[in-house]
Amino acid sequence: MSRGRPLAHFVSMSITYLDAIRAAQARALADDPRVYIYGQDVAAFGGAFKATKNLAQEFPGRVTDAPISEDAMMGSAVGAAIEGMRPIIEMQFADFSTIGFNQIVNNAGTVHWRTRGACPIVVRLPCGGVPGGGPFHSQSIETIYAHYPGLVVLTPATVEDAYSMLIEAVAIDDPVVFCEHKFLYYHLKADELPDEALPVGKARIARPGRDMTIVTYSAMVHEALDVAREFAGEGTEIEVVDLRSVKPIDTDTVIASVARTGRLLCVGEAWPWGGVTAEVVARVAGEAFHLLDAPPMRLNSKDTPIPYHPDLWSAHRPTAQSIAAAARQLLRH
Amino acid sequence: MLQTCESESDSATWRERFLESYGWMLLARVVDDKLGALYRAGKGTGGVYLGAGQEALSAAIGVSLEKGDVFAPLIRDGAGRLAFGESVADAIRTYLGSSLGPMRGRDGNVHRGRPAEGILPMLSHLGAMVSVVNGVLMARRSRGESGVVGAASLGDGATSTGAFHEALNQAAVEKLPLVLVVANNRYAYSTPNERQFACRSLVDKAAGYGVRGRTCDGVDLESCLEVVGGAVEAARAGEGPQLVVAELLRLCGHGEHDDASYVASDLKASPLGRDCLEVAARKAVGQGWIHAAELEALKAAKREQVETVVIEALGEPSPDPYQESWCALASKHLSETHEGV
Numbered sequence: 001m002s003r004g005r006p007l008a009h010f011v012s013m014s015i016t017y018l019d020a021i022r023a024a025q026a027r028a029l030a031d032d033p034r035v036y037i038y039g040q041d042v043a044a045f046g047g048a049f050k051a052t053k054n055l056a057q058e059f060p061g062r063v064t065d066a067p068i069s070e071d072a073m074m075g076s077a078v079g080a081a082i083e084g085m086r087p088i089i090e091m092q093f094a095d096f097s098t099i100g101f102n103q104i105v106n107n108a109g110t111v112h113w114r115t116r117g118a119c120p121i122v123v124r125l126p127c128g129g130v131p132g133g134g135p136f137h138s139q140s141i142e143t144i145y146a147h148y149p150g151l152v153v154l155t156p157a158t159v160e161d162a163y164s165m166l167i168e169a170v171a172i173d174d175p176v177v178f179c180e181h182k183f184l185y186y187h188l189k190a191d192e193l194p195d196e197a198l199p200v201g202k203a204r205i206a207r208p209g210r211d212m213t214i215v216t217y218s219a220m221v222h223e224a225l226d227v228a229r230e231f232a233g234e235g236t237e238i239e240v241v242d243l244r245s246v247k248p249i250d251t252d253t254v255i256a257s258v259a260r261t262g263r264l265l266c267v268g269e270a271w272p273w274g275g276v277t278a279e280v281v282a283r284v285a286g287e288a289f290h291l292l293d294a295p296p297m298r299l300n301s302k303d304t305p306i307p308y309h310p311d312l313w314s315a316h317r318p319t320a321q322s323i324a325a326a327a328r329q330l331l332r333h
Numbered sequence: 334m335l336q337t338c339e340s341e342s343d344s345a346t347w348r349e350r351f352l353e354s355y356g357w358m359l360l361a362r363v364v365d366d367k368l369g370a371l372y373r374a375g376k377g378t379g380g381v382y383l384g385a386g387q388e389a390l391s392a393a394i395g396v397s398l399e400k401g402d403v404f405a406p407l408i409r410d411g412a413g414r415l416a417f418g419e420s421v422a423d424a425i426r427t428y429l430g431s432s433l434g435p436m437r438g439r440d441g442n443v444h445r446g447r448p449a450e451g452i453l454p455m456l457s458h459l460g461a462m463v464s465v466v467n468g469v470l471m472a473r474r475s476r477g478e479s480g481v482v483g484a485a486s487l488g489d490g491a492t493s494t495g496a497f498h499e500a501l502n503q504a505a506v507e508k509l510p511l512v513l514v515v516a517n518n519r520y521a522y523s524t525p526n527e528r529q530f531a532c533r534s535l536v537d538k539a540a541g542y543g544v545r546g547r548t549c550d551g552v553d554l555e556s557c558l559e560v561v562g563g564a565v566e567a568a569r570a571g572e573g574p575q576l577v578v579a580e581l582l583r584l585c586g587h588g589e590h591d592d593a594s595y596v597a598s599d600l601k602a603s604p605l606g607r608d609c610l611e612v613a614a615r616k617a618v619g620q621g622w623i624h625a626a627e628l629e630a631l632k633a634a635k636r637e638q639v640e641t642v643v644i645e646a647l648g649e650p651s652p653d654p655y656q657e658s659w660c661a662l663a664s665k666h667l668s669e670t671h672e673g674v
Contacts, residue, residue, distance in 0.1 A: 036475065061475070067506055072464040072499035079468020082448045085475070087468075102458050102496070107465065110456075113661045114440050117448055149661035173663040201667050248669045 018185040020159045020193060021051045021124075024166035025088060029059045032086060035170055037063040038073060039090030039124075048092050049126060049185060070096055074103030077121045078111065086120045086170055094127035094179065095139045108175040109150030118173035122166070128181040128219050128269055129317055134308035140218070140268070140301075143275035145177040146247040152176045153247035154200060157221035159190035161204075161244060164197030172200070179246075181219040188222075203250035205257065209239035212263035212330060214323070215254050215280050217243040220267045226320040227327060238327065246276045254280060255288045262293035265330050269317050272300035294333030299326045348622045354396050354416065354554055355613050356631065358388035361412035362610055363635040364421060365585075367643055368428055372589045376647070377428045379441045384409035386584030387516050389609035390549070392416050393557035394484050394514055397565040403469045405453040405462035407486040408443040409516065409583070419445075419452055421642045431649040438652030460487060460496030463513060467500055470509045482568045484512045490521025492535055501574065505542045510568035512575045514561060516551060518583035519605070523595045536578040544574040551581030552605060554613040582606050 015023070028035045037052055043065045046053035056063035066073045070091060077087040091097040097104065104123060111119035129138040146153045152174055156162045162180060169176040198204055206221055207228050214224040221242045228238035241257050243249060258264050264284055266277040277298040284296055301317045365383040372381040384391060387409040395416025398404055404417050411424065426434030427445040436445050436454070446454030453469075455462050466483035473481045491497050492515060504511040515535055519526055532538065539546025545567065549560035557579065564575035582605040586593040600606055617623045623631075660668045 067499070067502055069464075069499035069503055071461075071496050072467065072503040075461060075464025075496070075500060076468030076471055076503065079453075079465040079470075080472040081468075082453075082465070083469050083472035085472045099495075102456075102461060103464070106456055106458060107461060109661070111448075112663045114436060114444075114454060115446065115448055118663045152662070152664070152667050172667070174667070248667055 014189045015159055015191070015193060016186055017159045017162045017180070017188040018049060018051055020163035020190070021166060021180055022053060022055070023193060024163045025052060026055060026058065027167060028086075028088070028170040029055065029062055032170070034084060034086045035062070035088065036080075036085060037088045037090060038066050038077065040066055040068055040092050042066075042090050047090060049182070051124070051126075052090065070100035071103055074100035074123070075107065077123075078103060078107045078119060081108070081119045081121045082111065082117055086122075088122045088124060088170065090124045091126070093137050094125035094141055095136045097123065097125055097141070101144075104145065104175065104177070105148040105151070109148050111150075112174060113150055119175050120170075120173050121175045122169045122178050123175065124178045124180060126182050127179045128183055129306055129313055130183050131310035131313055132308060133182075133306065133313070135305035138306040138313075140179070140270040142177070142179045142246050143270050146276065146279075150174065151247060152200070152245070153179065154245050155179045155218040156244065157181075157184070157206075157218050157242050159188050160194045160197065163193045165200055165244065168197070168200050179218060183219050184222075198244070201245050201248050201250060203244055203253040204242045205253070206240040206242040207238070209237035209261065211236045211238060211261055212265060212327060213239045213241060213254075213257040213261045214265045214267055214327070215241045215243060215257070216267040217246060217276065218269065220269050220318060223318060223320045223323055224267055227324045230320070230324060231327065236331065243276070243280075249276075249279065249283070251283050251287070255284060255291070258284055258288055259291045262291060263330050263333070264292065264296040265299065265323070265326055266296070267299045267318050267323055269301055272298070272303050275300065294330055297326055297330050299323060348620070350396060350558060351554060351613070352617060352622060354389070354392040354558060355617060357392040357395060357412045357416040358554070358610055358613060359632060360415055360421070360635045360638070361388050361391070363632070363639050364411055364424055367639050368424075369589050371428070371643070378430050381428065381589040382408040382443050382587070383585045383589065384411045386582055386609060387518060387551065388412040389554040389557045389613060390514065390516055390551045390561070390579045390581065391486070393554065393561040394486065394512075396558070397562045398482060398484055401451065402481060403451040403453065403466055403483045405455060405466050405483075405485040407455060407488060407491075407516075409488075409518075410486050413486065414452065417452065418450065419447070421639055422646065423447070425639075425642050425646045426649065429646045429649075430651055431646050432652040433649050458496065459491035460494035460500065463487070463497060463500035463511075464503060466511060467504050467507065467509055470511060471507060474509075480569055482510045482512060482565050484514060484565070487513065487515050488521060489515065489517040489519070489526060489529055489535060490524065491515075492538065493529055501542045501544065501576070504574040505544050508573045510571070510573070512561070512564045512568050512577065514577045514579065516579050516581060518581055519600060520583060520587075520593075520596065522587045522591070525597075534578065536576065539576040542574070542576070544576050545572065546576045546578065548578045548580065551579030552607050552609045552612055554609060555616065580605060581609070584608060
């Protein structure tokens with residue numbers, strides 16, 4: 001979005017990340033008649049997480065329930081986008097988007113390159129783990145979408161970003177995979193929604209520091225910030241970089257941070273093989289090896305399906321404790 | 334209805350429609366023959382997929398649609414594409430990799446289209462384009478446009494996909510003006526019908542989705558025009574999705590690399606194995622709609638038309654990798670500048 005253009009000024013005492021997503025959609029619907037929302041249970045019911053609560057009533061005919069057909073939901077979005085509409089597709093859980101995977105990566109992702117036309121679609125993926133979610137309601141699958149060309153993949157970590165990045169996503173002329181973290185839905189609160197925001201594609205220094213850099217995104221930003229606060233008490237200043245967007249990755253901001261700190265730990269909630277953390281490490285090692293005072297490190301979830309039981313789940317994904325342990329190891333180098 | 338030609342003008346209209354369709358069938362066959370010859374001569378890149386045996390059905394789709402409609406063709410729809418308005422040059426240039434073709438070397442052979450003109454470029458993933466047509470129709474409806482029809486072409490193999498099921502159900506739920514034409518050409522690549530589905534006829538599936546099903550003799554142009562034309566009329570009139578199943582036989586390999594030796598000889602000898610072009614020509618001559626000599630002149634004219642396009646396309650530039658933008662996004666500012674060095 002153009003910096004300086006004010007976003008809606010939305011004041012409340014406690015706006016959640018989920019409220020921000022709803023507010024962004026309400027604003028997109030109000031501002032642009034080409035926008036519509038299509039997904040399972042999104043109309044009268046307001047969505048499984050209530051991210052579209054009352055929108056069907058406020059915008060008659062523009063928020064519609066879809067059959068349980070992720071492939072057809074996405075295919076029809078491609079057709080509508082080719083026709084000049086700007087569909088927002090809600091996947092009930094990110095995990096279910098694999099049924100629509102072919103349409104997202106092979107159809108939506110190739111339209112512009114093959115035909116020169118625009119394919120403006122926002123696919124909202126409620127992603128990430130919550131206690132008790134289990135193997136099929138907890139996945140973080142930004143990596144598989146980022147791997148394919150022709151897609152923009154966003155991973156907002158704050159209430160403000162959930163709002164401003166979703167509004168900007170709707171305005172992008174390409175398919176955008178919008179990974180919104182379910183744990184943050186109710187966990188994060190802000191006093192007001194922003195008037196201005198960093199543009200999509202720019203990373204954010206969530207906390208400045210001089211001793212090491214933690215590059216992360218989505219819910220892990222908050223785990224990393226907890227670690228940074230803990231270490232600050234011990235006199236170690238950790239810089240936390242929130243990627244915000246994993247495709248494209250703002251490599252410049254990451255490398256500039258590593259230039260300041262000389263140490264890199266990259267943290268992601270997704271599985272360890274390949275992925276965003278591996279990509280960041282590869283870029284820093286390839287382009288800024290001389291800036292590193294220690295081998296770059298990665299921390300991801302364990303390489304198993306995501307467990308149901310909260311005790312297993314909290315050991316499966318990175319936490320402030322495991323990030324702190326990794327950070328101490330890195331600082332010993 | 335078209336089949337009850339009660340007046341002189343009706344029968345004149347029918348004759349014109351038949352001959353127009355035959356013209357597209359013939360042109361498509363000539364293009365295909367040329368593409369096959371170019372393939373065997375080592376010209377062009379990649380596979381060549383022809384429509385022999387399916388021209389009557391395909392042409393019927395193309396002539397039944399109107400400008401402003403949308404069409405998602407499949408790999409054997411050369412005739413339908415031409416009838417709907419695609420140029421011969423689009424086909425030839427795409428096969429030969431001319432940078433002047435609609436896909437500019439970025440995609441090839443049957444994966445061509447012009448979305449702005451209502452021809453959607455197909456994926457290789459069968460059934461995937463049906464819901465895309467649905468989306469176009471949903472968008473048109475939301476803008477208050479009525480009387481638009483969307484047609485999608487599939488083969489018998491595609492009816493086994495999840496995408497087919499999801500899209501036909503979606504169209505039924507949304508009551509969209511979709512005409513889904515299934516060419517049951519007996520083989521999905523080499524897999525025969527009995528390894529593909531277990532229902533008596535593919536048209537039986539229509540009832541399960543709550544849509545109207547129709548069948549036609551895909552070898553007989555008149556049957557195709559009546560049935561596909563009727564389905565398009567019904568969809569345009571607001572009667573919801575229409576499933577058309579045409580019974581026919583593919584008269585070529587899956588691609589030109591395939592000798593189709595697996596096609597059962599009794600099928601080839603059956604009425605399904607007749608060549609729809611010959612059947613249509615006999616009908617036209619028999620009815621006195623065209624003289625045999627005119628038919629020969631028509632064939633010669635089509636050959637000359639195609640030859641001219643091929644000679645031009647062979648002289649056209651190939652895409653230049655150094656001029657290629659290598660950017661998959663319309664939003665250039667969001668393109669990854671990192672190239673994995």
